[in-house]
Amino acid sequence: MTDVVADGEQGEIEDAPTGTEERSFTTSLSTSSLAVLIAVVVGGLIMLFSGENPLTAYGAMLDGAFGSKFALGETLSRAAPLAIVGYGTAVALRAGLITIGAQGQVVAGAIGALLTAQFFETAPSAVAIPAAAIGGALFGMAWVLIPAMLRAYFSVNEILSTLLFTEFAALLIEYLLNNPLKPPTAITPQSDPYPDNGILGLVIDGTRFHTGVFAAVIIGLAFIWWVRSDRGFSYDLYGENPNLAQSLGISSNRVIINSLLISGATAGLVGWIQAAGLLQRVYVGIASDIGFFGLVVAFLGGATAGGVLVAALLFGALQAGGLAMQSSEGIPASLSDIIQALLLLGFSIRYAPQIVRLTRGVMANFTLVGRRRR
Amino acid sequence: MDFTLEEGEIHALVGENGAGKSTLAKIVAGSIHSDAGSMSLFGEPYQPVSRREGAAAGVAHVRQQLSLVRGLTVAQNLQLGRPDAPAVFNAGAARDEVERWSDEFGLGVPAETLIDDMALAIRQQAEILIAVAWGARLLILDEPSSALGPIETEALIALCHRLRSEGTPIIYISHRLPELTELADRLTVLRAGRVVVEGADVRDADLREVATLMIGDVSLLEVNRPEIQRGSTRLTVSDLSVSSPHGVGCHGLDFDVAAGEILGVVGIAGNGQESLAKALTGQVKLASGNVLVDDTDISGSAGQAITAGVAHIHEDRSNGLAASFTVADNATARHIGNRRFTRFGVRMGDKIAHHARELIERFQVRPPEPAAMASSLSGGNQQKLMAARELEQNPAVLVAHGPTKGLDPEAAKAMRDRCFAVAQAGGAVVVISADLDEVADLAHRIIVLYRGVVTDAFPIEDMTPQRLGAAMAGLSETSGVSGD
Numbered sequence: 001m002t003d004v005v006a007d008g009e010q011g012e013i014e015d016a017p018t019g020t021e022e023r024s025f026t027t028s029l030s031t032s033s034l035a036v037l038i039a040v041v042v043g044g045l046i047m048l049f050s051g052e053n054p055l056t057a058y059g060a061m062l063d064g065a066f067g068s069k070f071a072l073g074e075t076l077s078r079a080a081p082l083a084i085v086g087y088g089t090a091v092a093l094r095a096g097l098i099t100i101g102a103q104g105q106v107v108a109g110a111i112g113a114l115l116t117a118q119f120f121e122t123a124p125s126a127v128a129i130p131a132a133a134i135g136g137a138l139f140g141m142a143w144v145l146i147p148a149m150l151r152a153y154f155s156v157n158e159i160l161s162t163l164l165f166t167e168f169a170a171l172l173i174e175y176l177l178n179n180p181l182k183p184p185t186a187i188t189p190q191s192d193p194y195p196d197n198g199i200l201g202l203v204i205d206g207t208r209f210h211t212g213v214f215a216a217v218i219i220g221l222a223f224i225w226w227v228r229s230d231r232g233f234s235y236d237l238y239g240e241n242p243n244l245a246q247s248l249g250i251s252s253n254r255v256i257i258n259s260l261l262i263s264g265a266t267a268g269l270v271g272w273i274q275a276a277g278l279l280q281r282v283y284v285g286i287a288s289d290i291g292f293f294g295l296v297v298a299f300l301g302g303a304t305a306g307g308v309l310v311a312a313l314l315f316g317a318l319q320a321g322g323l324a325m326q327s328s329e330g331i332p333a334s335l336s337d338i339i340q341a342l343l344l345l346g347f348s349i350r351y352a353p354q355i356v357r358l359t360r361g362v363m364a365n366f367t368l369v370g371r372r373r374r
Numbered sequence: 375m376d377f378t379l380e381e382g383e384i385h386a387l388v389g390e391n392g393a394g395k396s397t398l399a400k401i402v403a404g405s406i407h408s409d410a411g412s413m414s415l416f417g418e419p420y421q422p423v424s425r426r427e428g429a430a431a432g433v434a435h436v437r438q439q440l441s442l443v444r445g446l447t448v449a450q451n452l453q454l455g456r457p458d459a460p461a462v463f464n465a466g467a468a469r470d471e472v473e474r475w476s477d478e479f480g481l482g483v484p485a486e487t488l489i490d491d492m493a494l495a496i497r498q499q500a501e502i503l504i505a506v507a508w509g510a511r512l513l514i515l516d517e518p519s520s521a522l523g524p525i526e527t528e529a530l531i532a533l534c535h536r537l538r539s540e541g542t543p544i545i546y547i548s549h550r551l552p553e554l555t556e557l558a559d560r561l562t563v564l565r566a567g568r569v570v571v572e573g574a575d576v577r578d579a580d581l582r583e584v585a586t587l588m589i590g591d592v593s594l595l596e597v598n599r600p601e602i603q604r605g606s607t608r609l610t611v612s613d614l615s616v617s618s619p620h621g622v623g624c625h626g627l628d629f630d631v632a633a634g635e636i637l638g639v640v641g642i643a644g645n646g647q648e649s650l651a652k653a654l655t656g657q658v659k660l661a662s663g664n665v666l667v668d669d670t671d672i673s674g675s676a677g678q679a680i681t682a683g684v685a686h687i688h689e690d691r692s693n694g695l696a697a698s699f700t701v702a703d704n705a706t707a708r709h710i711g712n713r714r715f716t717r718f719g720v721r722m723g724d725k726i727a728h729h730a731r732e733l734i735e736r737f738q739v740r741p742p743e744p745a746a747m748a749s750s751l752s753g754g755n756q757q758k759l760m761a762a763r764e765l766e767q768n769p770a771v772l773v774a775h776g777p778t779k780g781l782d783p784e785a786a787k788a789m790r791d792r793c794f795a796v797a798q799a800g801g802a803v804v805v806i807s808a809d810l811d812e813v814a815d816l817a818h819r820i821i822v823l824y825r826g827v828v829t830d831a832f833p834i835e836d837m838t839p840q841r842l843g844a845a846m847a848g849l850s851e852t853s854g855v856s857g858d
Contacts, residue, residue, distance in 0.1 A: 229719045233703070234710045243693040247657055247686055248707055249677030 035346035036314070043339040047331070057331045064324020065317035071324060073207025077278055079316025080216035081106075081270040085294025086312055087223040088266025090303035094232075095259040096239035101147060101162025102267040103291025104169030105140040109271025110286045111173060112139025114181070114191055117198035117276065128198040133215075133272050140268015141261045143169060148260035152253040158260065166291065170284075177284055191282040200277035212273030216312075219266060224305045235259055267291060293340075300347045315340060375411070375569050377562060379512070384534055384544045386554045386576065389564035389588055390782045395547045398564070399514045402545070403435035404428030416511065430457050432511030438520065438780075440501050444490045448472050448483055448500045456508055475503050479536055491620070493644050495526035502533065506542070513537065514545045519553060520780045523642040523808035525846070531557045549782065551581045563587045588783075597815040600794050605633030608802040609654070609771045613663035616649040616826075623661070624649045624826045631771070631802035636793065638817025638834070639806040642846055646826030647775070647806045648689075654773045654804060655679050655686045667771050680708060683770030685796075687760060687777045687789075689806075694760045695748045702730035702744035705762050737762035738788070754785030761792050768799045775806045777816075790815060810842065824848040 044054035065075045085102045092099045116135025120128040147161035177189035200212040226232040238245035238255040246252055270290060275282050293315055301307030322336020377398065379385050389395050400406045402413065404422030413420045415431055422428040425435070442451045449468035453459050472485035483500045484492070492500070498518060505513060515534070519527045534544055534557060546558055554561065554576060561579050563571040570587045571579075607630045614627040624646045631637045641647060652658040654665060656672045656679030664673045667682040688694030695704050706726050709715055715726050730744040739751070739758045748759060757777070765772070774793055778786035793816055797803050805816045813820060820837060822830040822845035830845035 225720065228721055230710055230716045230721050231719065233721055237696055237699070237703075237707065237710075240696045240698060241693070244688075244696055244707075247655060247676055247688070247694075248710060249656075249675075249680050250710070251677075 035343060038346055039339050039342035042342050043335065046338060047335060052331050052335075056329055057325055057335065060325040060329045060331070061318070061321035061336065063321075064328065065321035069204055070207045071320060073204055073209030074320035074324070075313070075317045076213050077208045077210065077316075078319050079312045080213040081274060081290045082294050082297045082315055083216045083309055083312035084219045084266050084270050084273075085290055086297035086301060086308040087219050087305075088263035089295050089298035090223065090301065090308055091226060091232075091235070092259045092263045093298055093303045094227075094239050095235040095255050096242065097151070097256060097259055098159050098295075099144065099147075099162045099260055099263050100159055100292070100295055101144055101166050102263065102270075102294045103287050103289070104162070104166030105143045105264045105267030106271045106274070106287035106291050107166075107169040107173050108143035109136035109140040109268030110275040110282050111176065111181075111271070112136045112142075112268060113198075113272035113275050114194060114282050117195045118192075121195045121197065123197065125197045128195065129200070129276070132198045132276055133269060136270075136272030136275075137265040137268040140266070140271060141264040143268070144260045144264030145257075148257045148264075151260070152256040158256075173282075173286075174284055177282065181282070189284050194276055194280045194282070198276050199280055200273065208278060210273075210277035212277030215269060215273055219269070220305060220309060223308075227305060267294070270294075296344055300344070314343075318343075375564075375567070376572060377569065378573060379543050379545060380560075381416075381543055382538055382541045383559040384538055384546055384557060385573070386558035386561045387545055387547045387564065388549070388551065388554070388561065388584065390549075390784075393564040393588070394567040395564055396516055397567075399435060399516055399545065399547060402428070402512075403433050403514060404431075405435070426457070429508065429510075432509060433514065434505030434508065434510035434512070435514045436498070436501050436505060436516065436518065438517040440497055442489045442497060442501055442504075445488060447486045447488055448504070449485045451489065451500070452504050452507060471507060472503065475507050479503065479506075479533060481533065495522050495529065495643070498522075498530070499533065502537075506537070510542065512543055512545070514547070516547045517549065517780070518546070519548060519550060523846075524810060525642055527553060549780075551584060555581070585783075597790060599636075599816065599818075600798055602636075602818045603634040603798070605800060607631070608633050608668055608800075609804070610666040611654070611663070612666075614650075614653055614665065615661040615663055616646075616653050616658055617661045618646075618649050621648060622646045622826045624653060624823075627663070627826075627828055629821060629828070629831070631804060633800040633802060634797050635819065636797050636803040636805060636817045638813035638820040639804060639823060640810060640813050640820060640842070640846065641808070641823035643808040645823045647808070647823060649826065650823070651686070651689065651773055651775045651806055654771070655684055683767065685764035685769035685772045687757075687764060687772070687774040689775035689779070691753065691756050691760065695756055697747075697749040699748055700744060701734065701739065701746050701748055701751070701759060702727045704748045704759055705730040705733045705739075705744075708763055708766070733762040733766060737765075737792075754781050754788075757781060757785060757789060761789065765792060765796060769796055769801050772796045772801055772803045773806070774803065776809065776812070777805065777807075778812050779807070779809065822846055 040058070044058070047054040047057050064071050066072060085106070089099060089102060113132040113136035117128060117132040120131050123131070143165055144162065147158050147165055150156035150161050151158040174189065177191060181191045182189060183192050200210045203209045203211055203213070234245065234250045235255050237248070238250055238252065242252060245255070271286070274286055279286060297308055297311040297315060301309070301311040318336050318340050322333040325331050325336065326333040375398065387395050387398065397406070401408050403425055404427050405425045407423070415433070420431060422431060422433070428435070443454060446454065449465065449472050450463070452472055453463055453468050469485040472483060476483040476485070481499050481503065483496060483503055489497055489500065502513070502515070518530055522530060531553065534546065537544060548554060558576045560573045561571065561576050561584065562569060562573055563584055565588060571584070609631040611627055611629050615625050616623040622645055627650070629637065639647065639650065649658065653660060656665070656674060656676040659674045664671050666672070667679070667684055670678065670682045672679040672682050672684060696707070703726070706715065706729055715722055715729070727744045731742070734742045734744065737758050739755050739762060748756065751759060772793065777789045777793060781789060793803055793805065805813055807813050814834065814837065817834055819833050820831065821828050822842065824846060825848060829848055830841065832841070
């Protein structure tokens with residue numbers, strides 16, 4: 001016999017992984033690059049089969065993502081909301097909660113920002129802009145409050161309830177933009193133009209790079225602080241081992257409600273920057289797919305500060321590049337969607353065990369609608 | 375290493391943690407490969423390359439961490455991964471098969487209950503049953519009794535004898551020497567990866583000698599319980615009731631523990647110990663009554679309990695540690711909210727690591743590496759790490775739930791000494807355990823729990839097996855058991 005290391009013999013912590021990549025599955029550069037490479041190659045093969053030249057297509061995509069001032073502005077203005085939602089979702093994810101309701105919270109935030117801005121229509125910008133930001137964040141929080149309470153007090157699965165509330169938001173905005181908020185002259189459902197004093201101006205003219213993008217930087221810094229803070233640590237601890245956290249006096253209800261409220265606030269902020277910066281009006285589709293991709297970004301970024309940033313930029317670039325490719329080369333932008341999907345698939349397979357671990361502690365403790373005690 | 379298992383025998387494999395018992399078991403089962411040497415099974419050459427192949431050859435390895443899927447029923451587990459499983463799951467046939475085997479061995483394994491909802495002892499029986507149903511010709515039981523109470527252990531021994539009488543040989547791995555005399559036919563002692571005694575007849579073996587061979591130092595087994603220095607009352611529990619939706623709660627418990635005193639709480643696992651531990655550490659809302667620590671009411675508030683100086687050694691190390699956090703983070707987790715370790719709310723890594731290093735030193739956690747992952751430590755060191763976190767400041771009350779469970783003699787002695795030290799420093803200690811030896815080693819006084827009710831209470835000197843057995847089975851006459 002050689003090394004006698006009788007693992008598991010004395011009841012060490014069950015399936016404890018042996019490597020070093022344990023805490024919140026920090027993505028290592030090589031595997032991430034590999035996933036990107038595979039997605040690009042497979043995507044290229046699909047293009048070949050559909051009769052397109054992959055080199056032309058990728059060239060057009062790169063050009064559309066980084067090739068000009070305009071392209072860069074597109075990439076940044078798409079990456080920023082993904083990063084903001086990603087950071088908020090990551091806070092919940094680290095606490096072991098999977099909220100997929102950002103989509104609805106973005107919608108609620110946009111409505112909240114618009115209503116607040118309209119209320120402050122005559123106020124100076126220095127008042128109106130922050131007020132609308134707060135209004136957006138509060139609406140986002142309000143939109144997750146009921147799922148958060150249901151989760152905390154009745155152990156209702158937050159995945160289902162937040163998804164349900166996304167559906168409510170979609171119905172609400174459709175109603176509002178067809179009825180009370182619709183200007184009499186409009187034909188399609190939309191709001192009045194966003195009040196001028198609340199508009200987030202452009203950083204570079206001729207692009208869509210607006211000042212709202214900087215909100216992503218602020219949220220990113222706040223996230224870095226959160227991860228290193230004592231409170232953030234206690235939330236992480238709850239995500240890792242809710243039983244231990246509770247025995248250390250960390251209130252489970254507080255962790256659940258607060259982390260979901262934080263994710264709601266960030267999604268609400270995104271509603272605000274989309275309404276006040278990018279679109280300057282509220283449309284039914286204002287949230288685009290930001291909410292869902294924000295979750296993807298949080299997952300792929302390993303719920304870490306750097307990872308979320310990189311993932312948001314990657315997806316922002318893919319989305320901007322895909323559209324540019326379609327308009328310049330006539331290659332359908334859905335090819336870019338395929339690559340994004342391949343990326344997601346690659347990462348999910350690679351990190352499936354860590355994703356399970358990240359959520360196991362909490363998931364193990366409840367069934368669909370009720371807590372299962374042991 | 376040479377090792378022979380005769381047909382129809384129960385062969386005990388004993389040795390300290392790390393002696394190579396589980397490694398040997400895994401090689402036999404096919405989960406890991408030997409670097410050299412060969413094996414034969416029932417006369418045939420046997421070189422399994424996977425656990426699956428081992429299972430196909432008829433070797434079943436029942437591990438300490440059972441390998442049943444917790445969210446499935448016994449019948450479903452029976453069919454899952456079965457070598458000859460039919461393509462379509464036949465619920466009725468699987469249920470019948472479980473019931474047939476269960477009846478045949480006189481077990482009470484329910485076919486359609488979720489593993490999650492079954493007591494540990496039943497889960498274990500279910501796993502053994504499944505192994506037999508899969509056609510096991512050789513069973514390896516790895517530390518099967520470490521989490522069982524005396525009555526459950528007896529049932530396990532009966533099952534082993536039953537299997538032996540059917541001709542199935544069993545390799546039985548254990549730390550616990552006393553139960554082996556009743557159970558096993560032969561005995562092999564491992565130490566540091568080598569066979570020290572091969573296949574000795576259990577009846578001829580001197581257990582003391584075996585213990586010496588196992589650990590090389592018998593003094594580790596000796597317990598020097600310090601004399602009680604009974605001080606003022608530190609823990610007062612009055613009319614404590616806890617309701618538990620799926621388990622047994624506690625009903626109307628009244629007791630107190632003085633400074634310097636160690637109270638043992640015994641009972642068969644699942645008789646309200648879990649609820650009691652949670653109540654004493656403020657982790658559960660009380661249905662009635664209260665828990666006072668030095669006149670502070672800590673009922674239902676874990677935060678209050680910590681402030682009042684309640685320490686908690688968790689029964690299950692996976693509950694008591696954050697496995698993928700560092701040793702430093704684990705050792706200092708009770709300091710969450712302590713401004714000493716933060717600036718602007720941000721944790722100061724160097725201060726935390728520095729403090730953790732002191733704790734590691736004091737509680738002898740090995741390796742002494744604050745940045746190591748808690749999951750990378752051995753079981754004994756994980757226990758020391760938990761002790762370092764909980765016992766850093768002399769606790770007013772220590773609630774130790776199975777503190778030496780599954781530890782080798784050296785680590786167990788270290789834990790016992792910690793409990794004694796807490797008492798000697800003026801703390802009140804409550805030891806909750808299904809292991810009677812553990813309680814007998816530690817406690818000055820004992821209360822017996824049966825279905826969440828105290829059925830008997832006596833000083834350790836008055837403990838007799840008869841009295842204990844009666845109280846644990848709820849037959850005690852010394853107190854009115856209402857049942858519930």
